[in-house]
Amino acid sequence: MTAPTLDLTAVAPIGFVAIGALVVLLAEVVLSRRKTLLGRPVTDVWIGAVLAMIASGFLALALYASAHAFWADTSAVFQLERPMLRLDRLAAFVTALVAVASLLVCVLSVTYLAEVRINHGEYYALLLLATSGMMLLAGSTDLITLFLGLELMSIPIYVLAGFDRRRLRSNESALKYFLVGSFASAILLYGMALLYGTTGHTDFDGIRAAFPAGNPLALTGFGLLLVGFAFKISSVPFHQWTPDVYEGAPISVTTYMAVTVKVAAFGALLRTLTVAFGPFAGELTGLLWVLAALTMLVGNVMAVIQDNLKRLLAYSSIAHAGYVLVGLVAGTPEGHAAVLFYLLVYVFMNLGAFAALVALANRGRDCERIDDLAGLARSRPALAGLLTLFLLALAGMPGTGGFIAKFMVFKAAVGAGYVGLAILGVLTSVVSVYYYLRIPVAMYMSEPGEAALREESSSGERLVLAVCAVVVLLLGIFPGAGPGLLAHVRALEWARQSVALLY
Amino acid sequence: MIELNTHLLSVVTFLPLATALGLLLVHRLPESAWRGISLASTTVTFLLSVHLFLGFDPAKAGFQFVEYAAWLPSYGIHYFVGVDGISLLLVLLTTFLMPLVLLASWTDITRSVKGFVFFNLFLETGMLGAFVSLNVFQFYLFWEIMLIPMYFIIGIWGGPRRVYAAIKFFLFTMFGSLLMLVAVLVLYLLFFEQYGVLSFDLVPPPSAVGPALLDTAVPLAGEAVWWKTQTWLFLAFALAFGIKVPIVPFHTWLPDAHVEAPTAGSVILAGVLLKMGTYGFVRFALPLFPEASFQFAPLAFGLGLVGILYGALVAMVQSDIKKLVAYSSVAHLGFVMIGMFAFNEEGLEGSVLQMVNHGLSTGALFLLVGMLYERRHTRQIADLGGIARPMPVFAAFFGIVTMSSIGLPALNGFVGEFLILLGTFLVSPGVAVAATFGVVLAAAYMLWMYRRVMFGPVESPENRSLIDLGLREKAILVTILIPIFWIGLYPKTFLRRLDGPVNELVDRLERHGATTARATAAPPLAAFLAPPAGRPEEAGR
Amino acid sequence: MVPLEHVIGLSAILFGIGTVGALTRRNLIVILMSIELMLNAVNLAFVGFSRAWGSLDGQIFVLMVITVAAAEVAVGLGIVIALFRNRESINVEDVSLLRW
C-alpha cells in the first residue's frame, strides 16, 4: 500500500477559496469584537469592506492559480490513482471565470449589504464556500466530486438566497430554491446510482468505457443526471424556480446566482457530456434541441410580461441558457468553444446589468420595478448609459460581446446543420429585444417617478460596472487579438483551447 | 497627406464616433458648445469625404481607398473597407446630410443636447461603416449597430407616440436582419465547404488573389438541402433589406418612425437609413445570388410596383404632412427597387442615383416640415393653409423641394426616375408603364399637400403671425438645393462614377442569371408588350 | 442471496413514495422528510450496486450522501424556521408570494 501521490496544483484554486472562507469567518469574529482598530472606530460597513477585501484577495489568488494552470496547459489531477478532480484548461477557464465573477460580486456587495442592512460577515464566507463548490464542479471527473461540488455550491446559495431573513420574500426565495433544489439533487443522485449500477464506475472515463448504450436503466440514469444539470442551468421545463428565487433573493445574491451557477453548471455539463458520454452524446442532440428551443422560447416570451426587473432578468437568464444550449446541440468543438465564450460574455453582461440595479438599492429597498427606473437618464446618466450598454449586450447588439457570443453559437449550430434552431434563436432574440428595450424606455423616455433611488454609487460599484463595461465592449470589438496591448487578449482563442483537450 | 490618404476611409468613418466618445469625457459645457463641436466634426467629415470623392478615380475598376487589417483572422473576419462608385455616393450623401441635420436641430433640440449630438455622431459612424464595409461580418455589425442611436433619437426626442415608434422600428429591422445573419452564416459555411477557407470578405483583399465570398457557388433549389439554396438565402437577405427599404407589406414601421422622430431623425431615417436596404440589395443580395435574383425579379417588380402605387395612393389620403412624406418614401423606394431588378445599366444607375436623390429631396422635405413644426407645432395639413403669405421664402424652398420630389426635370428626382423607368421598360414594359403612372400620382398628392399648406387664405391667427426663415435655415436649404440642382442638371459627375461598378454587376448578373432565369422570369410581368414581330434576334446585343 | 432486482425495486418504491410525499404533503417538515426518504432510497440503490459490483465506490458515495443529507436538513430546517418567524406557517402553499 503506497501513499497516494497528491498534486496540490489541481486543488490550488479550491484550496485558496476554502481557506479564504475560514479566514473570513475568523476575521469576522475578531473584528466584530473590537470597538476600534488602529485608532479608528470599527463600523459594520468597515468590517464588511475588510471582509470583502479578504475574500477578494483569496479569490484573486484562485484566479491567479487557475490562470497559471491555463497558461501552463497542464492537465493536473489531484491524485493519479483515482483522478477525481482535474485542472485542465476547461476547468481552469471555468474556475477563473467563476473566480472573477465572485470577486466582482464581493466588491459589489459591500455597499449593498450595508444599504439593505444585512451586513453580516457570514455572507462572504458562504459566498466563498459556494465558489469553491463551483470550482470543484468545474474540475470534477467523477460522479462523487460532481455531486459534492453541486451540493457545496447549492447549500451556501440556499442560505444566501434567504440571507435577508427579515424579508418574507427572501425566506420564500430560499425555501423554494431549497425544496426544488434538493428534489433535483435526489433525482440527480438516483441517476448517478443507476449509472454506477449499470457501469460499475463513478469516474467519467470508466463510465465512458463501460456505458451499455442499449440498457434502459443506464439511459434512465443518464436522463436523470441530465435533469439535474438542466435544473441547475434552469433550462425549460426545469426552470420555474428561477424567477421566484431571483426575485426574492437580495440583488447581490441574485447577481451571484445568475452568473456563477450557470457558468459552473455548464462547465460541468460540457465535461460530463463530452468525457463521460462522448460517443453517446450524439444521440442526445435531439433532446438538447428540444430543451434549447423550449428554453429560448419560454424564457423570452415570459420575460415580455414582467414588470419586475429581477424577474425580467431571471427570465432573460433562462433564455440565455437556451442560447448556450444551442452551442451544446451543435456538439462540435466549435459549438463547445462557443458555449464557453458565451458564458464568458454572459458573466460580464449579466453582472453589469445586475450591478446597475445593486447600485440603485436605497435604504433597505431594492430597485425592482421597471417603473422605478423612470427618468434615471437624467438623475444618473452614466449609470443609465451603462445599464443600457449591458442590456444591449444581453440583447445581442453588435459592438458588444453579446453579439459575438450569439454569433458564435449560431455559427456553430448552422455549421452542424441545425439551421432551424438558429432561426428559432434569432426570432426569439427579436422578442428579447422588446423587453430589454423597455428598460431604456423607462430610463430615457419617461418622466421621473417617485421611486427613491440611491443618488451616488460607491467606488466598488463603479469599479464593477467599469470592469464589466470594458470587458463587454472589448469582447464585442476584439473577441480575438486586438491591437497593441490587447494582442494578448484572445478570448475566442482561449475558449477554443479550453475545449480542445476534451476529445 | 499620404498618410491621410491611406487611411482616409477609416478617418471619415470613425471621426464622428471619436468625437462622440470624446464628448462623453467632457462635462458641463454650454449647450452651444456641444452643437458647435458636433457640427465642426461632421463638417470636417464632409470635407474629408469630398476629398475622398475627388480622389476617387472613376476609370479604375474595383474598390478604392481600400484598407485591410486582421481582426479575427481565424474566423475570416477582417477590417476591410473600400469604396466603389456606389458606396462613394452614399458616403457623400451621409456626410453631407449630417451637418445639415445638426444645424437644423440647433434650436429644435433643447433637451439633453449632449446626448443628442452623441447619438447623431454615433449614428453617422454606423451608417458610414455600413456603406464602406467589404467584409460581410463587419457590414452586419454596422448595420445593426446603427439601430441603437436611431432608437434613442426617436425615443427620446420624438413625438407623443415615440416609444411605440422607436420599438417598432427596432424590432422590425432586427427581425429581418437576424434572419439575414443566419443566411450569412450559411453562406460563410458554403464558402468554407468549397474553398476550405473561412472568410467573410466579399471581394478578394488587396494584393491577394484568392477566392472571396462573391465566388461562392450557391446551389440552386434542388441541388442542396433547403437552407443552402440560393432561393432561401436570397429571401433571407431580401427580407432584411426589404424591411429597411421598405417594401410594401413590411413598411408600416416607416410612417410611425417618421412621424414620431424629431426632424433630425426623420431626415437621417429617410435620407440615409432607408438606403441601407437598397444598398444592401445592390452590394450583397444581387451579386451574391444572381440566379435567385432573376428568379425573384418578378416578385421584386411586383412589390416595387405595389410600393409605388400603394405608397402614392395612401400618401394621398394622409392628413399629417410627415406621414404623407413617409408614404411618399415608400413610393420612391419602390422606384429604386424596380430599377435595381431591371438588371441593366440604365435601371441600376438610375436606382443608385435615385437613392441619393431621395435622400436629398425627402431629407429636405423633412427639414422643411421640421422648420414649420418648430414654429407652428402642428403637422396637420388641416391646421395650416396660406403659409406662403407669411413665409414666402419658406414656400419657395418647399416648392422647389416638392418639385424635386415629384421628379421635375432639371431637378435631381427626374434623372433617377427617368433612368429607372427606362431601364425597367427595356426589360418589362408593363411594369414600367404602371410605374410611370406612379409619377402622376406623386404629383397629385404632393401638390395637393402643397396647395393645402401653402395656398389659400390665411385663416387662423397663429398662421398669420408666422415668421419666415432665418439665415441659418436659409443656409441649410440653399446648401441642400445645390446638389438637387447639380444632379438635375449635370448628373454626369455622379453617373460617371457609377459606370464601373454597375457594369460589373450587370455583367455578373448576365453571366450567371441570364441562362437560367431570363426565360422563365420574364413572361408573367414583362409580356405587356411582346417583342416586335420580325425583330432580329439579339439585334442590339 | 437476495436478487439485486428486488433491492433496486425496493429502492425505486421508496423513491416513489418519497416523491409522492414531496409532491403532495403541505407540511414543510414532512416534505423535508420525504426528500430524506428519497435520499435513503438512493443510498439503498448505491449499496445494492456496490454489493453487486463488489466495489466500494458505491458505499463511499453513500457516506457522502449521508453527510450531504445532514447538511441539507440543517439548512432546510433553518430556512423553515426563518420562514416560520415571518409567516407563522409551515404550509408550503402559503409560500407563493413570488409567482409569474
Place this chain on the structure above:
Amino acid sequence: MVGAETSLLRWIVFLPVLAAAVHGVMLGLLRREAPRAFVVGLSCGAVGLAFVLACVSLGRLLTLPGEAGFLADEVWSWIGAGRFHAELGFRMDALSAVMTLVVTGVGFLIHVYSVGYMAEDHRDDGGFQRFFCYLNLFTCAMLLLVLGDNLLVLFLGWEGVGLCSYLLIGFWYGDRWNAYCGSKAFIVNRIGDFGFLVGIFLLVWALRDVGVGSIAFHEIEAGFGALAERTVRLPDWLGFLPGAPEWRLATLIGLCLFLGACGKSAQIPLYTWLPDAMAGPTPVSALIHAATMVTAGVYMVCRLSFVYEAGPGAAATVAWTGGVTALLAATIALAQTDIKKVLAYSTVSQLGYMFVAAGCGAYGAAIFHLGTHAFFKALLFLGSGAVILAMHHEQDTDRMGGLRRRLPHTHLVFLVGVLAIAGFPPLSGFFSKDEILLSAWLAHDVPGHQALWALGLVTAALTAFYMFRLHFRTFAGASRVPEEVRNHVHEPSQVVRVPLYVLAAFSAVAGLAGLPQVYGDALGVSDSNSLAHFLAPVLAAEAHHVSHAVELGLAGLAVAAASLGTLLAWWLYVHRPGLPARLRAGLGALFRLVRDKFYVDEIYDALLVRPLVIASDRVLFRGVDAGLIDAVGVDGTARAVRALAARVLKHAHSGLAQGYLFVMLLGTLAVVGWLVR
C-alpha cells in the same frame, strides 16, 4: 446631317433663366423687393435680348450652306447610362426658328404689357418681382422646349412650362380656387406626360434594336427609317382595339406621345384644365395659355412628324381628336359669359384645328396656324385684359356691354382679333384656317376626312358666332356695367396699349407669311407661301396638288360659314338683344348642359378622382395598412406573444413550489422517455 456648331443658342435660353435666377435670389435670400425699374429692365431686357439673339440666329440659319442644315449647340452631356445618352443641347432649324421667334417676340410684347397690367396689383406678397421671375422662367422653359436638340430636353422644357403654368395660374394663391386650378393644370398635364414618357421609352426601346442609343432628333429620324414598318403585338386584353393584335410601332409611339400633346395642348380628354387656367393673371393667359405653351403639343407632333407619317393610325387619331375637340370646345364657348372663358374655349378649339392639320399631314399649315393664332389670340387676351383692368377685375360679360364708347382703342384692336380668328380675309386667321380645311379635304389617308372637313367648317361658323357674340356683349349695345364702376372705366396706360397695337398689326398681316400660292398667283408672286418653303426641309410633308377652283371654292365656303355665324351673332345680340334670354329659356336643359361644359369635370371627379381617393382611404390606408398589416400582422404578433405568456405559460409559474416539482417530474419523465424510447 450634322448641324453647324454655335454657342449662340444657349444664350437665348440662358438669358431668361439668368434673369429668373436673379429675381429668385433677390426674393428668397435678400427678402427685399427690388426697384420696379430694375425688375422691368432685367426681365424685359432679357427676353428682348433673347429675341434679338433669336433673330441673329435666324440670320445665321438662313445663310447656312446646304439645304437641311441647322444650328446646333451642345452644352454638356446630360443623362447617360448604359447605352442610353442624352445631351443638354440645342438646335435651331426652321421649325425651331419660327417657334423661337414667336416665343421671344410675343413673349417680349407680353412682358411689356405685364408691366402695366401688374403695376397696381398688391394681392399677394412680392407680387411684381415674383411675377416677372415666373414669366422669365417660363420663357426659358418654352425656349428649351422649342430649341431642345433631343426629346429629353424637349421634355425638360415641356415640364418646365407646366411648372410655370402651375405657378402662374395660382399666382394669386390667397384664393383657394386659383391654387386649385394651378394644381389641376399640373396634374392633368402629368397624365399627359405619362403618355409622353411611355412614348419616349418605346422610342428608346425600338431605337436600341437599330443600334441608336441617343434620342437626338436627327438620330431618331435617321434610325426611324428602319423602324417605320415594324409592328408590335398588343396584349390580349387590348384585343378590342382596331387593328389589334398587330400594331405598327410608329402608331403606338405616336399615340403615346400624342397623349402628352393632349395634356399640354388641351385636347380631349385632357382639355379640362385650360378653361380653369384662366384663374391666372391675364398676361399669363395670353402668353402661356394661348400663344405659346399650349401649342407645345402641336410643335411636338410636327417635330416628330416622321413618326406620324409612319403611323397612319396615330395621325388619324390626332386629326379626329383635334376635329372633335375643336367642335366641342366651340360648342361650349357658345354659352359662356366669362370673357376669358370664351377665349379659353376658343383656344382649345383653335388648337383642335392645328391638330387636324397635323393629323392630316399638313404640318406646315399647323405651324402656320400656330403662328397666326399666337398673334391674334394674344391680342384677344391682352385686349380682354385691358377690359378687365378697366372694369376693375370684372370678367363677366353680363356686367359689361357698351364699352365701345369708353374704350374705343381697345374695342378696335379687339375687333381686329375677332375678325382674324373668325377667318375673314385678308386677316391672318383666314389663310391659316383655310389651309387647314383644305388639308382636311385632301387628306385621303385619314378615314372620313371629308366629315372632318365638314366638322371644321361648322366649327368655323361657330367660332365666328361666339367671337362676335363676345365682342357684341362686351363692346356693343347697352351698358350693363354696375353704377359704381361705370364712371371709373377708362383706357389703359400706354405701356399696355402699345403691345396691343403691335399684335393687332401682326394679326392683320401675318397671314402673308404663308400666303397660299393660289393667291400668290393672283397677285403675281411666285413662291408666295414662304413659310411652307422655309419649313419644308424639317417637316415630313408631302405637297398636294389641287386645282385653284377647288381651293377657292373651299375658301369661299369657309368665309360664308364665318359670315353666317357673324350675322347670327349680330342678329341675336345687336339687332334683337332680348332674344337670347328667351332662347335660353326655351332650350332649357340643353342650354344648361352646354353652359356647364357638358359636366365633364363633374364626371371625371365622380368616376375617377373620388373613387380613387375613397378607395385609398377606406381600403388601402384604413383597411390594409392600419387594419391588416399593423393591427393584425405587427401588433397582432406582439399581442400573440404577450397572450402566450400571460394566458398560457403563466400558469406554469404559479408560485407554488409543489407545482414546480410536478412539472419537473413530468419533464424528467419526458427526458427519460425520450432517451429510453
Place this chain on the structure above:
Amino acid sequence: MSEAVFFYFFAFLAVASALGMVLNLRNTVAAAMSLVVTMVALGAIYVLLEAHLIAVIQIMVYAGAIVVLFLFVVMLLNLRQDAFPPPRQRVVKGLGVLLAAAVCVAFLGALPGTLPDAAVTPEGFGGYREVGRVLFTDFVLPFEVTSLLLLAAMVGSVVLAKRSLD
C-alpha cells in the same frame, strides 16, 4: 433462505413505515417516528448487503441525528396539528401520485435483465477497515470537501435560524 426472509421482512417494514410517514396527515411527530422505522429497516438491509459500516452510520446519523433534528424543530416551532386549508392544485397532485405510481411500476417492470450479476466480494468488504482505507486514499478529496460542506451548513443554519445576528 433466512437472508431472504430477513430481507423481505425489513423491506416490507421500510415500505410500510414510509407509507405511514407520507399518509399520516395529522401528526408530524408520528411521521418522524415512521421515518425512523424506515431508516432502521434500511440499516438492517445494508447489513445484508455487506455494507456494515454504512449500516452503523445509517442508524447513528439518520435515526440518531437527523430525525432528532426534525423532532427538535417540530418542538421548537410548537406546531399544532396540521390544520391546513383545503389543498390547492388537487388535480395536479392527484395526477402526480398516479404518475409516480405508474412510473414505479414501469421501472420495476423494466428492471429484470438490466442489472449486473453479483460479484464475489473480498474479505472485509464494507467493513470499517476497507471503507476507511479507500476513504482516506482514493477518496481523500471528497472526504475533505465534506468538511467544507458541513461548515457551510453550519454557518448557514446559524445565519438562518439564530435569533439575532446583530
